[in-house]
Amino acid sequence: MKVMVAGGAGFIGSHLIDALLAQGDDVVCVDNFFIGTRENIAHLHGNPHFKFYEQDLTDLDRMLKIFQAEQVEYVFHLAANSDIQASAQNPMIEYKNTYSTTFILLECMRLCGVKKLFFASTSAVYGEQMGVEVSEDAVALKPISYYGGAKLGSEGIISSFAYMNDMSVLVFRFPNVIGPRLTHGVIFDFVKRLKADPTHLRILGDGTQSKPYIYVMDLVDAIMRFKDVEKGITLYNVGVETQTSVTRIAEIVCEKMGLPEIPFEYTGGRGGWKGDVPVFAYNLDKIHAAGWRASMTSDEAVAKTVEMVL
Template sequence: MKALITGGAGFIGSHLCDILIQRGWNVLAVDNLSSGHKKNIAHLFENSSFEFKTYDVTDEEQINEVMNGIDMVYHLAAHPDIRAGNKDPSIDYKDTLLTTKNVLEAMRKNNVKKMFFASTSAVYGNMPETLLSETTGGLEPISYYGACKLASESLISAYAYMNDMNILIFRFPNVVGPRLTHGVIFDFIKKLKENNKELTILGDGKQKKQYIYIDDLINGIIMQSEKMNGRMSLYNISTESFATVTEIADLVCQQMKLENVDYKFTGGKTGWKGDVPTFQYDIRKIKSTGWVYEYTSLEAIQKTLTKIEI
């Protein structure tokens, strides 16, 4: 069996490469290296079951070229940093929605029938009082990233129906673990390396979100992709716990052995325009399949801090 992983040199994609190869798959990873890094997959370069191409999924010809002979597509390529995309909406359109369209069209042309798609909690928009389930309606994304992911889901639905494809979609929460390239942990460490006496925290520090450790996420992806059935399956995946921004700052300072760091809050309930200060997933659907997570949100963050270079 041969898998194509778009965004294969990225944080999540590189971990997926590792596990699929361990499970006996041949893996072709493609990445334009705009946010992914070769160092994430360098340990696989001598493995005969692994191949890497520095291809850009926004290029129709390139993605069509690598689609021939693929049994399963794991489409992770997207612009990963919600805040960074706010200044230029075309980034999310090109790297998130256009990549999805190109992958689906290449699948159609090459008669590839199975795909996993990485979606996001950002598709729901700001619904702080709602327990978010896969059937929650009235989705109103408030970021370009969330909008392009929701548009991608719609496009996937149409392609799946029109071409008898079998599609699995996970809506991710915040994912943490080794090989992080962005996000609150990454940002705090960078800031504290520059000034270990003071830390600027966007918003009021009370933003409360759900986090999942990379191993728990990958286990869920593998588990569900091995028993895909029907036209399109959609799951929320997360823990059932939360971590606040201030709690994360405390854990980072503790891991870096810093004391009496002065927190400077920028104020307001959100970190930036398009930020969702809190959300809560209903994960009964995926738990009903037998999937379980090992780490709570705070445990996932703590484990990440012990695994990354500080």
Template sequence: MSLSNRRALVTGGAGFIGSHLVERLLADGADVTVVDDLSGGDPDRVPAGADLLEADLTRTGALEGRLADVDLVFHLAASKRVDTGRPHAQFDDNTRMTRTLLEAMAAADVTEIAYTSSSTVYGEAPRPTPEDYAPLEPISAYGASKLADEGLLSARAHSHDLTVWNFRFANVVGPRLRGAVIPDFVEKLREDPETLTILGDGRQEKSYLHVEDCLDAMLHVVERADAAMNTYNLGTRTTTSVDRIADIVADEMALEPDLEYTGGRRGWTGDVPKMRLSIEKLSALGWEPARSSDEAVRRATREILDELE
């Protein structure tokens, strides 16, 4: 399936991953409409050539009459903070967004959707974690909402002729990333080059995927997988510890700070301290990441530093 000349709607398209996806879709010849409530997105990130619709998907009917000319939906909109102080509201918001979108798609007879889920649906699972690992026991409301959305999409796929590409992401990094460990370390060291405070014990170790590799993988799967429900992990075969991220960021900033720790094996409530996804299923479809986890972290650090200059 070629995306050229297809009409795509991207929810959350003014956010970090979404804005990069919109750029890629436009470059591939697609017509793109962005839907974003701009609570976490930035309209300046929406590239020329894409239409922007400011809408709150937690409101029933927010997309009424808006999908008449759409061929394919990429659903990235979500309340993303894993350590939110309002977990039940976050769960309600995320599942309501997906319900609103599915209802609008059904009314407009749109039958294809790519959904950005998360490694958090697995909870604390053996590593590397394959897509068929069970039971899925998320430890955060964010992970629970992603798993619930997967259930809604699966039910629709198997009962209403919907094609779903369901992506369980590792930690995605790159330019425009904010509110995550790399930009957090950069900002802290810009304020105090002598000391860096690290949440947890620094031993948390996860897979980091550069946003360019993430988009390559997503579109590779969309163009090649054609089951009703297509679930794929997106990640790397390697991991990077928080201490190692601190070393990379400090090295790129030519600093040697003292490290201080808040303690505990988790950085925050709901944090999964160790994560590495199996990407064997993705590899069997013919895709491998171009960068290791460490390489993704280093490149993203350089890109974020360039943005902040």
């Protein structure tokens, strides 16, 4: 099948392309290198089943030309801002890169009759649901980050397009994804700080902020496994049952760097920054019942990622 991966030069998108090519699909990758990198897809140049367009997804006219030229059957939409701290300072990043990319892709699909979509959503749509293990049919969604707000908006407009155009859509809401080709986040920050000054480690918040970290290969495995869905929206929380606290991440980084005894200095407070959801637990019953589980725990995913970052 000929498919499009939007945001295919990004962290998750580039791994998904590897999996799609390995399965025999022809892949059209569209990316503007806002967050994606040339390095992530360098190994694919010369592959006759891979085609790349350096293109901003929000340009409807140019995107329509690509859709008309390529006649893809499936769109994997992984294009978005993924740096929540950056957009906290400038929400327009989410307007353009997270919401508008979705709307323009949907409009191209509508005009060109493309019926199959995968959408990478996020745990951030739930917002701060204190003490609740959120399931897919959760109560009112109240995102607190611009990123979560723009992703929830994307889910909303996907619902409309799916209904109006008889599309088959798989939506995954997933938490922090880590692994090879990762470009930012707390693991990077800790390694960078310790390389600059190995005498101590500054930690945002009180260190108890805990999140599930899923290994990117586990996520790609789930996409490949569930991508063929019925008409309408099929929605799953995808994650790991375990969580890793920020202090635990610091310990793993220090251990792997051979710095077991250095002091941690906490800036204090519940969250790392405003818009950060300090504690988050997923209800994964639905995808577990469908026969899928992550192969790595959150701590294992962190440890493996730290090894690659060093």
